[in-house]
Amino acid sequence: MCGRYAASRRPEDLAGIFEIEKSEEPEETFAPDYNVAPTKEVFAVLDRPLKDVEDPRPVRQLRRLRWGLVPSWSKSPEGAARMINARAETVHEKPSYRRAFSSRRCIIPADGYYEWVTGSQERDLEVEGRKKRPRKQPYFVLPADGSVFAMAGLYEFWRDKTLPDDHPQAWWVTCSVITTEAETTPLAVSPAEGPHTLAEIHPRMPLMLTPDRWDGWLDPSRTDPEDLRGLLAPPPPGLMRAYPVSTAVSNVRNNGPELLKELEGPEEGTLF
Numbered sequence: 358m359c360g361r362y363a364a365s366r367r368p369e370d371l372a373g374i375f376e377i378e379k380s381e382e383p384e385e386t387f388a389p390d391y392n393v394a395p396t397k398e399v400f401a402v403l404d405r406p407l408k409d410v411e412d413p414r415p416v417r418q419l420r421r422l423r424w425g426l427v428p429s430w431s432k433s434p435e436g437a438a439r440m441i442n443a444r445a446e447t448v449h450e451k452p453s454y455r456r457a458f459s460s461r462r463c464i465i466p467a468d469g470y471y472e473w474v475t476g477s478q479e480r481d482l483e484v485e486g487r488k489k490r491p492r493k494q495p496y497f498v499l500p501a502d503g504s505v506f507a508m509a510g511l512y513e514f515w516r517d518k519t520l521p522d523d524h525p526q527a528w529w530v531t532c533s534v535i536t537t538e539a540e541t542t543p544l545a546v547s548p549a550e551g552p553h554t555l556a557e558i559h560p561r562m563p564l565m566l567t568p569d570r571w572d573g574w575l576d577p578s579r580t581d582p583e584d585l586r587g588l589l590a591p592p593p594p595g596l597m598r599a600y601p602v603s604t605a606v607s608n609v610r611n612n613g614p615e616l617l618k619e620l621e622g623p624e625e626g627t628l629f
């Protein structure tokens with residue numbers, strides 16, 4: 358799954374990477390987020406015609422969306438925090454996602470994502486009934502070459518009918534990250550002690566889109582589900598690395614570059 362990630366690249370950097378034509382984000386309002394959690398506003402890249410212009414062509418935009426998809430037909434936004442991930446295997450058929458999959462796809466840029474592993478000693482204590490809440494070791498997973506982690510996503514519009522049309526919060530624009538089965542092949546760089554594949558960390562991972570798939574994924578003229586499912590293939594193996602980070606990331610109130618600091622090994626009490 359993807360329940361927490363880091364995003365520190367500036368809008369101007371993302372504009373160059375993704376060839377953004379329009380950004381609604383003033384540079385002076387930007388703040389990097391090293392602990393992105395569900396329901397937060399996040400950056401997303403999407404191709405969509407601009408409002409109130411005669412030119413109907415899709416324009417590549419950088420926009421802020423709320424993480425946690427609210428389907429257009431929902432009666433309320435309650436439950437958005439549970440809609441942060443959509444499974445690649447079923448996204449084309451699930452009522453909550455299939456319309457967005459057909460016509461409202463986006464890329465959610467990240468530095469990488471966090472995932473938690475229950476240490477072997479902690480698991481043993483849990484099995485013995487001596488510890489009810491095992492302590493988990495967080496790992497940061499990112500492209501080994503330091504490139505952007507382009508997560509496949511979906512976005513949706515939801516109208517809050519309790520508010521007047523001109524209210525700034527009358528429309529919600531929300532998103533979800535697509536996940537796939539985690540790689541079972543060796544990591545490009547793995548910790549000296551700990552997991553050596555992504556599957557050893559967690560059975561799911563965000564679907565990373567390599568640059569050759571960006572245009573096809575964002576193209577709103579591609580609406581055939583069977584055609585689009587071909588873009589859901591996992592990236593080539595061996596592109597990722599993972600390393601242990603401080604358990605401070607487990608508290609969403611903590612947010613700073615120190616969360617990405619690589620530890621020499623798992624913290625005491627969280628041995629893999």
